[in-house]
Amino acid sequence: MTGAPAREDLVRRATEAGPVLRRNAAWAEDNRRLHEETIEALAEAGVFRLRTPRRYGGHEADTRTLVEVAAELGRADGAAAWTASVYWIPTWMAAHFPEAVQDEVFATPDVRICGTLSPTAMAVRAEGGIVVNGKWGFVSGAHHSHWQEIVAVVIGQDSEPEPVMALVPMSDLTVIDDWHTSGLRGTGSVSTVAQDLFVPAERVMPLGAILQGQHADGANAGSPIYRSPLLPVAAASSVGTVLGLAKAAREVFFERLPDRKITYTGYASQSAAPLTHLQVAEATFKIDQAEFHAHRLASTVDGKDAESASWTIEERVRARADMGAVCRLGKEAVDILATASGGSSIYSDVPIQRITRDVHAVNQHALMHPNTNAELYGRILCGLEPDTLYI
Template sequence: MATGEQPAATAADVLDATRELAPTIAARAAEIETARRLPPDLLDELRRIGCFRVLRPRTHGGLGADLPEAMRIIESLARADASVAWTVMIGAATWIDMAGLPRATFDALFATPDVITAGVFNPTGSIAVTPGGYQVSGRWSFASGCQHADWLFGNCIEGVVDGVPQMRMAVLAPEQVVIEDTWTVSGLCGTGSHHFRADSIVVPAERTWRPLTDPRCVDEPIVRIPPLALISLITASVPLGLAQGALDDIHAIAARKVPLLAGAPLAANPHFQFELATADTELRAARALLYESAESAWKTVTTGGELTLEQRARIRAAGVWVTTRSAAVVETAYRSGGGSSIYADCPLQRRLRDVHAVTQHFAVKPDTLTTAGAVLAGQDVTVPVF
């Protein structure tokens, strides 16, 4: 979609627009990494073409896309640059966490279609009743996209009941928080995932809610998918696209690179050919599993059903496996590039760092497979697969 054209009307339009924008994004990857955030003009373009509206309900200016459609958009962006994909994923999906707000508050916060949100579920804040609502203090980490968010939320501990911490989320305006410049990291450098803090800020009661407890104020299929199952599916679409981008990179390198003492380009090397075919097959298998999982979950929630514990366990396991296999594909591409891969101007070194940053995310940590396996084996689990 060229600048000046009308914004996307469907998820298919957004996908087409992201594919057209991909070469520009890829060309600016080093700039994005150095700035540690998305350039304002690129952010504006992503907003304009509808990336941040794709999962929003149509009742609130969104496109109301199916989950698999939205994942394809994120995968497409990750193929160009993982930091862009991650930033869009957060900005497009975090409204779902806010669906526990009172409906009038939700309507007011999302009165315009271009609103971008960011927030942190980890309850590292404190909250207490005070005249005018709640007093909030805290410091939250990994707040991807916090520098351009129109609204931020932080999870807090309100108290302890029968030994169980009680959580309450609070929505904060950008002017109510201090963003700390902490995002100096090895991977996903361009996501601007800094810490932010609030110091004794008074938040109206209607801008708070109890996550996982309060009813959702909008009845949309996307909010019927349990949070960690949803996060696992969406998160795994990033390494999937990232790995496809790494295969694109090594294809280009192999066509021109003649290894030391070789008489032909790397592309003619039988061992490289074997590794490439293996990686390509593994990536296609991972993609098939991820989208089968997403499509099955979507069918369940759009037909009025609820995901069973076994379904949720399989989704969580799929997210881990897809992420792990995607990382292995990137490693194969990086290794195949030999000495060329280590140069700063080679995208493979960034792909490697980015994919391993994703593997550190809570939603796709390897020991999730143990919990999922316990569910599939019919055992009681102490850690919820929600």
């Protein structure tokens, strides 16, 4: 097998996919899912194989690569970047299952696995597995997925409730087309439902094992990228989209700047106004700061992976704090540039209005919300225990 492509090559491929993503971004928003041509372009760029084990033709890319690839995709279409980054996380999780399960899942070229961490379903044990009933929301990319990673709580008469994670084919689930939102519309983050769904025991793992990065067998134990606990990995997998959206906002602002004046003022050119100078400088500084937090997060995860080092509670919480900082700073940068874009920017053919709505939607995500993550970090810095398992 040939070696995995270098980071620069994977980022270049993502950049080259950009024109297809831009061309289909408005269609994706109108139709509330990614265009098939976008899916094909992402597959051609190798995006869906970034976290797949090498023995199945994957790249086993580190999280710094994920940040840079998602940033390039986000410059073209935030929905495409978000969906790709969501696929990376369950794909990484699938690599923790027994090898026979991996053989089944990764038999599909460019396999796409959607998922959730919300335990919004219940399950009972049955001979040879579990039976699941429930519904999951915000399942990004479900329309184009082959498998879904689900979370359910197993209940029994003689045991404590146990949260588990399982892999199920999309054909076993019912898709509820309920994704009617103001932002990230193109992600198709619909709901899915399981009704009396039997899942074989080999495709079920304790959620705690995945949160801690424990393997069911040793097939991938030698690979650095599968060594860290889930939440720092998920955080590093997610921030590139926000970085890309912020950079896209700056790019589209400067594209429109030469032809814009400031209406009802004496400025025939917006670029001559000191206010504009202050706005673009402040937005650029915030993008730079967001990039710092994104890269520090990725460097921490990749460094821990390379050294097989254990994580302290503070380090794990700081990973979420870095993610929250990227979200906050990216949103603030976009808001500044959107405010400076004038009344004409609210037309649907001006990309910054979609960029603004997309970055606002990301900031509302329960695990990415800046306030939630900052509070959690401050709690740890004050010597208290974390009040969540999701670290």
